[in-house]
Amino acid sequence: MDYSILLAQAALNGLVIGAMYMLMAVGFTLVFGIMRVVNFAHGEFYMLGAFTAFFTYVYWEMPFVVCLVIAAVTVGILGMLIERTLIQPFRSDEMSGMIATLAISVIIQNGAVLLWGPSPRAMPDIVTGTLAIGPFSFPWSRLVVIVAAALIFVAFWLFMQRTRLGRAMRAVAQDTETALLQGIRVNYIYPLAFGLSVALAALAGALMGPVFSVSPFVGLTPMLKAFVVVILGGLGSVPGAVVGGLLLGMIESFTATIFGSLVSDVLQLLLVILILLVRPAGLLGQREA
Amino acid sequence: MRGFLKVALLSSVFAVSSYAAEAETLKLGVLATLSGAGTAWGIAMQGAAELAAEDVNSKGGLEVGGKKYQVEVIAYDDHYKAADALTAFNRLVFDDGVKYVVGPLGSAPALALLPVSTENKVITMTMAFTPKALSAEYKYSLRPVIPSDVFSDPQIKWVVQKLGAKRVGGLFPNDESGQQVGAANEAAYQAVGAKFVAKEFFERERVDFVPLLTRVLAQNIDAFELDGNSPQTAGLLVKQLRELGFKGPIIRTGGDATADLLKIAGKEATENVYVHQPINSELASIQEYTKRFETKYKVPLNAFSPFFYANVQMLFAGMQKAGTVTDVDKVREAVLGLKDFDTVLGKVNWIGQAQWKSNQQLDAPFYVALLKGGEAHVVAKCTPAVCE
Numbered sequence: 001m002d003y004s005i006l007l008a009q010a011a012l013n014g015l016v017i018g019a020m021y022m023l024m025a026v027g028f029t030l031v032f033g034i035m036r037v038v039n040f041a042h043g044e045f046y047m048l049g050a051f052t053a054f055f056t057y058v059y060w061e062m063p064f065v066v067c068l069v070i071a072a073v074t075v076g077i078l079g080m081l082i083e084r085t086l087i088q089p090f091r092s093d094e095m096s097g098m099i100a101t102l103a104i105s106v107i108i109q110n111g112a113v114l115l116w117g118p119s120p121r122a123m124p125d126i127v128t129g130t131l132a133i134g135p136f137s138f139p140w141s142r143l144v145v146i147v148a149a150a151l152i153f154v155a156f157w158l159f160m161q162r163t164r165l166g167r168a169m170r171a172v173a174q175d176t177e178t179a180l181l182q183g184i185r186v187n188y189i190y191p192l193a194f195g196l197s198v199a200l201a202a203l204a205g206a207l208m209g210p211v212f213s214v215s216p217f218v219g220l221t222p223m224l225k226a227f228v229v230v231i232l233g234g235l236g237s238v239p240g241a242v243v244g245g246l247l248l249g250m251i252e253s254f255t256a257t258i259f260g261s262l263v264s265d266v267l268q269l270l271l272v273i274l275i276l277l278v279r280p281a282g283l284l285g286q287r288e289a
Numbered sequence: 290m291r292g293f294l295k296v297a298l299l300s301s302v303f304a305v306s307s308y309a310a311e312a313e314t315l316k317l318g319v320l321a322t323l324s325g326a327g328t329a330w331g332i333a334m335q336g337a338a339e340l341a342a343e344d345v346n347s348k349g350g351l352e353v354g355g356k357k358y359q360v361e362v363i364a365y366d367d368h369y370k371a372a373d374a375l376t377a378f379n380r381l382v383f384d385d386g387v388k389y390v391v392g393p394l395g396s397a398p399a400l401a402l403l404p405v406s407t408e409n410k411v412i413t414m415t416m417a418f419t420p421k422a423l424s425a426e427y428k429y430s431l432r433p434v435i436p437s438d439v440f441s442d443p444q445i446k447w448v449v450q451k452l453g454a455k456r457v458g459g460l461f462p463n464d465e466s467g468q469q470v471g472a473a474n475e476a477a478y479q480a481v482g483a484k485f486v487a488k489e490f491f492e493r494e495r496v497d498f499v500p501l502l503t504r505v506l507a508q509n510i511d512a513f514e515l516d517g518n519s520p521q522t523a524g525l526l527v528k529q530l531r532e533l534g535f536k537g538p539i540i541r542t543g544g545d546a547t548a549d550l551l552k553i554a555g556k557e558a559t560e561n562v563y564v565h566q567p568i569n570s571e572l573a574s575i576q577e578y579t580k581r582f583e584t585k586y587k588v589p590l591n592a593f594s595p596f597f598y599a600n601v602q603m604l605f606a607g608m609q610k611a612g613t614v615t616d617v618d619k620v621r622e623a624v625l626g627l628k629d630f631d632t633v634l635g636k637v638n639w640i641g642q643a644q645w646k647s648n649q650q651l652d653a654p655f656y657v658a659l660l661k662g663g664e665a666h667v668v669a670k671c672t673p674a675v676c677e
Binding site for chain 2: 006009010013017120122124128130137139141142211212213217218220221252253254256257258260261262264265
């Protein structure tokens with residue numbers, strides 16, 4: 001295989017993985033920015049999104065775009081309900097809130113095993129075939145993920161920048177008390193932000209379902225990577241999550257292609273340690289006062 | 290008319306009770322995993338024993354040395370654990386008085402109870418793949434299924450010769466099992482003139498193999514080996530290999546994974562994939578057995594079941610030849626003396642002298658199949674020596 005083809009494949013795969021990490025990390029960092037909660041159940045919402053897409057696409061044979069909307073809406077509503085009932089009571093106690101999310105993670109994952117069994121389920125590709133450009137050949141199924149993730153992020157960004165609700169969420173993230181003084185109803189913002197965050201995770205899961213497979217355990221790796229991404233980009237920083245996600249995807253893809261899987265894993269974790277030592281707030285994060 | 294019926298009924302009851310008084314019972318133990326992971330194998334073994342017992346019981350019993358024996362199957366669950374297997378085995382041998390056992394299933398249970406079965410002269414029919422399950426020392430341990438160290442060499446040789454593959458690549462899980470399979474594959478391919486040019490290891494939770502496969506494909510491989518990977522991982526590997534544009538042959542030397550390969554990778558991607566097949570499902574005898582098994586147990590047939598069914602049939606034939614069910618040494622000798630014995634698998638023999646210093650391994654044909662149009666088509670019939 002030609003060296004240029006090798007690098008092109010690595011770049012494409014880095015973009016696909018990076019796009020998934022970006023969607024995961026944006027939601028993850030959003031919740032932390034607004035609610036100061038590290039959501040350990042974030043990966044389980046990714047898994048629920050993947051299963052929702054699986055059932056609607058494979059069994060109900062709906063168009064994939066509709067499946068994505070259903071996954072985002074149903075998981076988003078579930079997230080809002082969970083925030084209202086299980087996370088809100090611990091709002092004044094961050095540590096208990098985090099432990100609650102850990103418990104939610106275990107409950108959702110084991111519930112999925114009981115309901116749908118532990119075996120992975122194959123999901124057919126949304127599109128088949130490859131895009132051939134000269135000597136390069138890129139599978140459409142992966143290109144679709146990149147485009148869809150970019151569109152989802154643009155929609156999210158516009159929502160945060162241009163809508164009253166988005167501005168209210170940013171205000172709460174910047175200073176909760178001042179936001180309250182401005183008449184923003186924080187008690188409504190919290191579940192909405194949590195719902196939006198897990199809806200992004202669900203979209204990531206739904207997009208990746210056809211690329212990999214769907215099982216109750218698929219959320220674990222994206223969750224761990226989301227942690228790495230927010231450390232890389234800066235906890236609470238949405239631009240940091242985008243940069244961090246794409247950067248981690250690229251690093252993972254290129255190092256695995258050049259050095260192999262084991263060296264790649266080591267290098268990624270070394271990078272995290274290095275960032276923590278040199279720039280504890282992350283690449284685009286702000287130091288806490 | 291009514292009086293005639295009464296007489297007929299009474300005489301038939303008398304006949305049955307007098308027959309019951311004459312018939313003796315032959316107990317056949319089953320020691321297998323009947324709950325949790327591995328249940329499919331356990332049911333395959335239990336079903337084989339019960340169907341073989343049904344065969345002889347439906348004909349009035351097994352006739353040995355002028356006596357008729359009704360075969361009673363006693364099955365215990367070993368939970369796939371060595372300690373539980375030993376407890377259940379002790380119960381079979383010392384409480385139930387069983388001398389012939391279908392099982393144990395796993396390697397750890399087999400190794401745990403081999404000293405007990407040897408000391409107490411109990412014939413076991415194991416599924417354990419460990420090479421330590423058979424030896425001249427453990428003379429009552431028989432193995433009806435063909436383990437990977439028997440089938441991989443001839444299969445790899447055939448595939449390499451047929452495909453003309455010189456450069457082979459593969460991905461293996463980064464644990465003891467994956468490392469061992471990787472090393473064994475490398476040696477097996479090199480022994481037949483092919484070179485394992487790309488061998489990568491990965492953590493088992495990985496689902497994105499594209500970077501690693503890109504790395505493997507950069508070595509210009511002719512064929513890709515899937516051995517050592519779970520059926521689901523093997524399916525993902527096939528799918529992602531084809532996405533990367535690899536059109537060459539893919540080989541599955543290890544255990545049966547055809548259903549998952551087709552489910553995950555789809556019909557198109559699984560074209561030009563060669564898989565190991567323990568049985569030939571196109572054989573009429575296998576189709577008949579499959580129908581019978583699936584009707585009774587309402588689960589898909591596991592390919593190992595016919596091997597145990599064949600072994601129990603050989604046991605019964607051995608008892609008849611030896612003229613005893615109580616002298617285990619004579620029965621063992623008679624069973625191992627059976628040659629070209631006709632079974633549901635075809636004609637079978639016993640081998641193993643070279644490898645284990647004792648012929649306790651069933652020698653049944655196994656197959657290489659090519660996946661085409663979403664179905665496995667047998668393309669070679671193999672013996673431990675050669676595939677043709």
